[in-house]
Amino acid sequence: MWYLTAEEEAHAAEALSSGGFFAEWAGVMLVLPFVAFLLIVFFGKRMRRHGAEFAIGALAVNLVWSSVLFFQNAVEGIHREVSWVVGEIGVFGGDRLVFELGWVVDGLSIMMFWLVSFVGLLVFVYAVGYMHGDVRVTAFFAAFSLFAGAMLVLVGAPNLVQLIIGWEGVGLASYLLIGHYWEDLDNVRAANKAFLVNKVADVGLILGAVVLGFTLGTFRFSELSVAAFDHSPELAGVAVAAGLLLFFGAMGKSAQFPLHIWLPDAMAGPTPVSALMHAATMVTAGVYLMGRAFPLFEYLASDTRGLMVAIGAITLFAAGLLALVQDDIKKVLAYSTVSQLGYMMTAVAAGGYTAGLFHLFTHAFFKALLFLGAGAVIHAVHSNNMSDMGGLRHYMPRTHWTFVVGSLSLAGIFPLAGFWSKDEILATLGYEGYTTVMWIGIAGAFVTAFYMARAVALTFWGSYKGHGHPHEAPAVMTVPLIGLAIPSIFAGFLNVPGVELGPIRNFTAWLGARVVPMGDHHAESVDWALAAVGLAAALTGLVLGWLVFSPDADTQRARDRFRIPVLYPLLEAKYFLDHIAWAIVNATKGPLARLVDWTNSYVIDGVVNAAGFLSAALARFVYGGLDQRGIDLAYNGLSQMADAAGMAARRLQTGRVQQYAAGFVVGALVLVLMIAVFR
Amino acid sequence: MILPQFLILAAALFSLGVYGLLVRRNAVMVLLAVELMLAAVNINLVAFEAALRTSQAVGQVFAIFVITVAAAEVGIGLAIVLMIFRNRQSANVDEFDLMKW
Amino acid sequence: MSFSDWISQPVNWVFLGLALAVLAAGFRVVTSQNVVHAALFLVATLAGVAGLFVLLSAEFVAWVLVLVYIGAVVVLFLFGIMITRAPTGQDVGLDNRRARPVAAVVSLGLFGVLSWTSVRAFQDTAVAGVGERTPTDILGEALLGRFVFPFEVVGFVLLAALIGGITLARRDLTPKEEEERGAV
Incomplete structure (x- = not known):
């Protein structure tokens, strides 16, 4: 076993505890999902719930374990690192470069452990209901366990090599899950697309790891952080290059423009997959990597910030606009995720370590909630399209209310969780001097509120336009919804600037438990003026979205209601005044109605429609012109090149075993001769 | 007796096996050629044992293992050939080229 | 060790005889156009190899070879030949004729490399003879x-x-x- 040296321990921020038993053996959490995976593979089919028991059991233990760590860290701050050497290579200059596996337990990883376990557990429970009667439940839960396990390996990684192992594991599991319904060729294509786009970005991550490893002589994050904190000269030489490479890697997993294209397609998987992928695992990996390597960016590679912030800002705004024109409810949420990832990336890139990761934390709750709610709706309606929905608040009240809570939290309405985390990002951007980007963020808040209002109006309000009779989801699905709605409301209070919650302090202090101080700015108090601007943008978006989309969903029903409660009872009750009443009503209702109608259709609708059409046109241009034609074209070109190379190379595969055998013998001979000649 | 004389013999037998492996069309004949190669390997193992004289006759023990595994290999190999023959009415390896693009 | 020294040991005559028998039979195994003959030549080859094992003081392995191989495996082969209705008479289609030159070059090259390396590596290393059989x-x-x-x-x-x-x-x-x- 291999600990930090005494010198490095002393370097660690002043009074961090080593955490005791639970931190020492935190690796149990990394292993359990894989144990569950094996158990599911071997025994899953014989179990009553097709192996879901194992997956849920593993994550339940993980949740308890990480909760203990969570509170230990909240009270005293923990840093513990355990590594085993598993191999080593010689590098130029005679040094040895060791490869290690192990786990790091500090503020950042504890937060992620807990988040993955908590959201994962709820999603797993939900999936028991959602996947009931599916063709391959056992395979699904096996891949799901693998997914959670790979993410835990990733976030618990004390070094870049293990992080890459977990990173690829997450990619593999997501490939399996996106392609879960592989009978449909489109789903297979979506899985391939996700895998390949991620691979493009992974090249950046691997090159970055190689650069850092060969420069420092170690892959450990703790030593990287210490070197960055000390402004080590040899690290400073490669910091910008390594930082950009790591960021490029993060762009793929965290779906930053223009590498976001895989994410909407990844909706092909079952909805619980989308929920987990968008909330706690996979897409957060990039932001997590940026947080893990934050000292590098904070102390040495600050030159990279402009580019990273720009990419994050483009992502958050462009993706938000895309969400406006989608009919598929999961795609609305998918583009929303891209947009929110843009917020997180912008914040971390601008130097807001706590702000970005706090948004990751709150976003995990309400985005998982929204996806699970959408899943419940899809489960009931058997369609992904909002044009087949409407009026579902009558049929699915619990889903409706939790979905509204999630939407309000995502839109950033006071005092829900999303308000606080988004406000902190805006405040950080303002403080770090990215004023333009801050205004883009505020505009993004408006767009966010607008499309969420649209989604809620088209799905839950108006009249039902689908077939059959939708019904509320079973308790196994609604309980996780409620379990996620609670933190979606209250999680924001964990990090109100300047407020400490007694002995458990606040989120800033929890995340600050790292080997070196993070050095990001923490506001002393809430900037109420900025918060008000952000809130106003969100509220405007909500109201406008409501005005544009809620009548559209239910024109017919609204007219009926208008006639029945006002006009018809009037005639019925005042029978003896019918002529007068008729006269008055007849005299006034026409012109009045016309006046109201005229005002409505030309003045109010004009304003509203203009706003709506402008956004929609812009969004269509971004989606159709830039995204579909420009960026997709480049990717298609690359894949066609790979395709052509494959076509050429496949001629070698004749299928004749004996030709392979001849090649094998000749190859062995050549090897022997080479050894004899060059020895 | 010196070691190279056995090794050269084994090399010749092995090369004959390789030749048979590459030219034979009938799958049973290919398996026969593989048996030749295994016999060559056994000669090597026993000859090395005779040269080194290990205390526990390791070379001969492994020759026995090779013989055992070869017996298992023939059993399975012939069962596979039988299966293919039943499905394709042919045991010619150059007609089994499904493992390709 | 010169060739005349080598050939003057009687045990090497026995070796030479067995080796030539093994190689001749082995050659017929891979060239015979009659499948049953090929299997029977395999018997001859393996019998020769068993003789070599006796020469190398490995009597037990020799008997295992005779019993397991000649007794069981070859019988299995004959069954396989019969069941797959492989042509049992003269058959020109048993070989892939176009592969012959390639296969000959490859196997000759393999033989050259293997024998060259073993001669270089072991020179005159002596081996135990018949008298020192392994209990x-x-x-x-x-x-x-x-x-x-x-x-x-x-x-x-x-x-x-x-x-x-x-x-x-x-x-x-x-x-x-x-x-x-x-x-x-």
Whole structure:
């Protein structure tokens, strides 16, 4: 076993505890999902719930374990690192470069452990209901366990090599899950697309790891952080290059423009997959990597910030606009995720370590909630399209209310969780001097509120336009919804600037438990003026979205209601005044109605429609012109090149075993001769 | 007796096996050629044992293992050939080229 | 050691005779156009190899070879030949003629490299002769002592091969046959 040296321990921020038993053996959490995976593979089919028991059991233990760590860290701050050497290579200059596996337990990883376990557990429970009667439940839960396990390996990684192992594991599991319904060729294509786009970005991550490893002589994050904190000269030489490479890697997993294209397609998987992928695992990996390597960016590679912030800002705004024109409810949420990832990336890139990761934390709750709610709706309606929905608040009240809570939290309405985390990002951007980007963020808040209002109006309000009779989801699905709605409301209070919650302090202090101080700015108090601007943008978006989309969903029903409660009872009750009443009503209702109608259709609708059409046109241009034609074209070109190379190379595969055998013998001979000649 | 004389013999037998492996069309004949190669390997193992004289006759023990595994290999190999023959009415390896693009 | 020194040892005459027999029979195994003849030449080859094992003081292995190979494996081959209805008479289609030159070059090259390396590596290393035979009890102790685990593994492999062979070679009944059998 291999600990930090005494010198490095002393370097660690002043009074961090080593955490005791639970931190020492935190690796149990990394292993359990894989144990569950094996158990599911071997025994899953014989179990009553097709192996879901194992997956849920593993994550339940993980949740308890990480909760203990969570509170230990909240009270005293923990840093513990355990590594085993598993191999080593010689590098130029005679040094040895060791490869290690192990786990790091500090503020950042504890937060992620807990988040993955908590959201994962709820999603797993939900999936028991959602996947009931599916063709391959056992395979699904096996891949799901693998997914959670790979993410835990990733976030618990004390070094870049293990992080890459977990990173690829997450990619593999997501490939399996996106392609879960592989009978449909489109789903297979979506899985391939996700895998390949991620691979493009992974090249950046691997090159970055190689650069850092060969420069420092170690892959450990703790030593990287210490070197960055000390402004080590040899690290400073490669910091910008390594930082950009790591960021490029993060762009793929965290779906930053223009590498976001895989994410909407990844909706092909079952909805619980989308929920987990968008909330706690996979897409957060990039932001997590940026947080893990934050000292590098904070102390040495600050030159990279402009580019990273720009990419994050483009992502958050462009993706938000895309969400406006989608009919598929999961795609609305998918583009929303891209947009929110843009917020997180912008914040971390601008130097807001706590702000970005706090948004990751709150976003995990309400985005998982929204996806699970959408899943419940899809489960009931058997369609992904909002044009087949409407009026579902009558049929699915619990889903409706939790979905509204999630939407309000995502839109950033006071005092829900999303308000606080988004406000902190805006405040950080303002403080770090990215004023333009801050205004883009505020505009993004408006767009966010607008499309969420649209989604809620088209799905839950108006009249039902689908077939059959939708019904509320079973308790196994609604309980996780409620379990996620609670933190979606209250999680924001964990990090109100300047407020400490007694002995458990606040989120800033929890995340600050790292080997070196993070050095990001923490506001002393809430900037109420900025918060008000952000809130106003969100509220405007909500109201406008409501005005544009809620009548559209239910024109017919609204007219009926208008006639029945006002006009018809009037005639019925005042029978003896019918002529007068008729006269008055007849005299006034026409012109009045016309006046109201005229005002409505030309003045109010004009304003509203203009706003709506402008956004929609812009969004269509971004989606159709830039995204579909420009960026997709480049990717298609690359894949066609790979395709052509494959076509050429496949001629070698004749299928004749004996030709392979001849090649094998000749190859062995050549090897022997080479050894004899060059020895 | 010196070691190279056995090794050269084994090399010749092995090369004959390789030749048979590459030219034979009938799958049973290919398996026969593989048996030749295994016999060559056994000669090597026993000859090395005779040269080194290990205390526990390791070379001969492994020759026995090779013989055992070869017996298992023939059993399975012939069962596979039988299966293919039943499905394709042919045991010619150059007609089994499904493992390709 | 010069060739005349080598040839002056009588045991090497025996070796030479056996080696020529093994090679000739082996050559016929891979060139014979009659499948039954090829299998019978394999018997001759393996008998020669068993003789070489006796020469190398490995009597037990020699007997195992005779019993297991010649007794069982070759019989299995003959069964395989008969069941697959491989042409049993003269047959020009047994070889892939176009592959012959390539195969000849490859195997000659392999022979050259292998024999060159072994001569270079071992020069005049002497081997134990007929008189110093390995007692079988040593082999037994080694098999059930130091190598008991591989021994068990090999046993398991044989069992797996047995079951696998049965599963593969069993003919699945057609639905109609199954129905008939069920009716009885």
